[in-house]
Amino acid sequence: MSSTEATFCSPIVESRRWLEGVTFPSNRPLINVSQAAPTAMPPEGLRQAMADAALNQVDAHLYGAVLGRDDLRDALASQISSHYGGSVSKAQVGITSGCNQAFAASIASLCAEGDEVIIPVPWYFNHKMWLDMSGVAAVPLHVGPDMMPDPDAAAALITPRTRAIVLVTPNNPCGVEYPAGIVRAFFDLARAHGLALILDETYRDFDSRDGAPHDLFKDVAWDKTLIHLYSFSKAYRLTGHRVGAIASSESKLFEMEKFLDTLTICPAQLGQIGAVWGLRNLQDWLAGERHEILDRKAAIEEGFHKLADKGWSLLGCGAYFAYVEHPFEQSSETLAKQLVQESSVLMLPGTMFMPSGDTSGARQFRIAFANVDRAGIEALFDRLAAFQPSQNHGQ
Incomplete structure (x- = not known):
């Protein structure tokens, strides 16, 4: 097969x-x-910035850095730091060809065939598909009637082959926003067992709560456990340009870079140019x-x-x-x-x-x-x- x-x-x-x-x-x-x-x-200003780059910037048409353009990595690191009240550096951020690739790179850096990843169900189907194709067992964590995952139930699923726990908040497909306490409990559980917590926050720009939805980035050692995933597709209507991102440790990004270099070499330049323009100009x-x-x-x-x-x-x-x-x-x-x-x-x-x-x-x-x-x-x-x-x- x-x-x-x-x-x-x-x-x-x-x-x-x-x-x-x-x-x-x-x-x-x-x-x-x-x-x-x-x-x-996307808004006209963003489209114009991409059009100008296509006409006038040589590097918009060339291979770039595997982990993305420096200006975009720096701008996103600053935005994450500001939004979550933590400290994230450019070196802890990588740009990917969409958030699905960010997830794939994370799994490739963590897992070998036969390993296990705990994932709440209902799950985001592309996460399950990639785990299947990687030979990694998706261990289902059934949520409660309120669509919330239980950290204690997750703890009971951990085995010697477990490598990560995945959370998506606001959730796809259920829409629920995980309370900060639940996110912190999963972070602490993952850290206690030497696992990664892959936190997909593709929809964080549409969270109903004002301010930071959790405090994980305030932890000085956040990058030893947390792999944070993000997408520019929903925020700036860049779905067709495939621009996603990862925030994690430099050592994990070093491993992910091997995967990304083999798969796409670098994220598309015009999409990245649009994303950094969006970060700088489209917050209102x-x-x-x-x-x-x-x-x-x-x-x-x-x-x-x-x-x-x-x-x-x-x-x-x-x-x-x-x-x-x-x-x-x-x-x-x-x-x-x-x-x-x-x-x-x-x-x-x-x-x-x-x-x-x-x-x-x-x-x-x-x-x-x-x-x-x-x-x-x-x-x-x-x-x-x-x-x-x-x-x-x-x-």
């Missing part, structure tokens, strides 16, 4: 196939809440984007009574996501395909975020609301409230 055969098809790729050959009526256009990626262009604009996302979160919570009256439950909500439970007998995977055909709604079933055979995913859906405003959310809830599954479909 090849490494790619060891894992499943990407849910995003698979769900797009459900749209093939489907025509949506003009009075019921598709509502796509399947993917957490902004579809609008980003605050407005955060306000809009938080308003959509509020719209989900305020309008969910339409679905609650029909037996649905809201399990988690925040950043770009709402995680919900449906009241029907059929599996969410079956219902997801019916919703495309009968309600012009595309959203991912919970089965795509759970281990194979885990029945709880059959009752759940993820709603990614980055590209639906209040009116779109209201229309979505109206369609879901009116939906009645076809009885001739099985589980």
Whole structure:
């Protein structure tokens, strides 16, 4: 079996196939809440900075440093230090071709085939896919009814082959924001056992809490345990330019550099130029984007009574996501395909975020609301409230 055969098809790729050959009526256009990626262009100033670089900077078209441009590493180190009230240097920051690559580089630097990584479920499917392809066992840590992982439950899963614990906050797919105390407890657990804590904060710019969501960067030895992942894709609408980042120790970045040099040699220059311009010039604009996302979160919570009256439950909500439970007998995977055909709604079933055979995913859906405003959310809830599954479909 090849490494790619060891894992499943990407849910995003698979769900797009459900749209093939489907025509949506003009009075019921598709509502796509399947993917957490902004579809609008970056602000004009950022686009202009990238265009100017493409026309006038020789180095925008050349190989660059494997760990990224110095100006971007320095700007991000300063931003992290300011936001979290800690101390992060340029040497502790690396730039990657998207946050998925940041995760892949972290695992490559930590794990050998047969090692284990503890990861809460529901999980972010690309994390599971990379662990599968790396021959690393994803050890599921089931969250509680509040969608929160339990450090004590994680401690019981640690074995001699465990190399890391993964957390995503604000969470994908559940949307919940992990309290600072939980994040600190996992950090302390990882440090006590000599493990890495991989903390993916791709959506931190849309956290509802003001200020730092945790205090880990205030620990003088944070980099001995913490591997912090970040993405510029969501903050500055740079999804197609693939710019992510890692904050960790210099020794860990030295190992990751080998992986990154072999895979992509360096991150794309124009995306990096756009990201550093964003860090320097778009903080007020980003605050407005955060306000809009938080308003959509509020719209989900305020309008969910339409679905609650029909037996649905809201399990988690925040950043770009709402995680919900449906009241029907059929599996969410079956219902997801019916919703495309009968309600012009595309959203991912919970089965795509759970281990194979885990029945709880059959009752759940993820709603990614980055590209639906209040009116779109209201229309979505109206369609879901009116939906009645076809009885001739099985589980």
